Amino acid sequence: GEDVEQSLFLSVREGDSSVINCTYTDSSSTYLYWYKQEPGAGLQLLTYIFSNMDMKQDQRLTVLLNKKDKHLSLRIADTQTGDSAIYFCAENVGGSYIPTFGRGTSLIVHP
Amino acid sequence: DGGITQSPKYLFRKEGQNVTLSCEQNLNHDAMYWYRQDPGQGLRLIYYSQIVNDFQKGDIAEGYSVSREKKESFPLTVTSAQKNPTAFYLCAIKTTGQGRGEAFFGQGTRLTVV
Numbered sequence: 001g002e003d004v005e006q007s008l009f010l011s012v013r014e015g016d017s018s019v020i021n022c023t024y025t026d027s028s029s030t031y032l033y034w035y036k037q038e039p040g041a042g043l044q045l046l047t048y049i050f051s052n053m054d055m056k057q058d059q060r061l062t063v064l065l066n067k068k069d070k071h072l073s074l075r076i077a078d079t080q081t082g083d084s085a086i087y088f089c090a091e092n093v094g095g096s097y098i099p100t101f102g103r104g105t106s107l108i109v110h111p
Numbered sequence: 112d113g114g115i116t117q118s119p120k121y122l123f124r125k126e127g128q129n130v131t132l133s134c135e136q137n138l139n140h141d142a143m144y145w146y147r148q149d150p151g152q153g154l155r156l157i158y159y160s161q162i163v164n165d166f167q168k169g170d171i172a173e174g175y176s177v178s179r180e181k182k183e184s185f186p187l188t189v190t191s192a193q194k195n196p197t198a199f200y201l202c203a204i205k206t207t208g209q210g211r212g213e214a215f216f217g218q219g220t221r222l223t224v225v
Contacts, residue, residue, distance in 0.1 A: 006172050008151060042117075042201055042216035088154070092212045097142050098169075099205065099214045103153030104169055 022089030
């Protein structure tokens, strides 16, 4: 079946790197996504990675995918207070119409 | 302005009342979804629809109802049978064709029982 797991909280100091981890169970996932949710708002797509890639970099964001361990991570370099939000990992399984989300990781950035 | 629109942003319901949350999109996507979000629970799927005049129950459909009479619209009714309706409700849309297949979300409706 499909299941996506994340830790619930992460606290970092401003300027440090943040690493948010996610594990998934369905090996047939075609795309994996990271979404960001700011307080009182909907989710916005932050970045994504295709399942045949190991790494994707986009400015301060680095996504690492370990297909063998079914592990996905999001690294945010030079974390700022504006990065404080909930981050959701999600997978899209080929042929499935229902995106599956993790429970979300609350990132707290303190001075 | 293109995208997905949820209304209202805040909604208050008295005990025993039905209320309807609106979700409209103009991106011409086939699939639409309703999720409920509670603190620490992530997103739980209520109902989804892949095509007009067809919809399926998600994981927590009890106490909710939907309709899909038009491609652009997927309203959610929270009925009096839903015993704990206070939550943040999110509508999402997704293409069902080839491509990245990411979901696009509305800004959410916060429903409070008073």
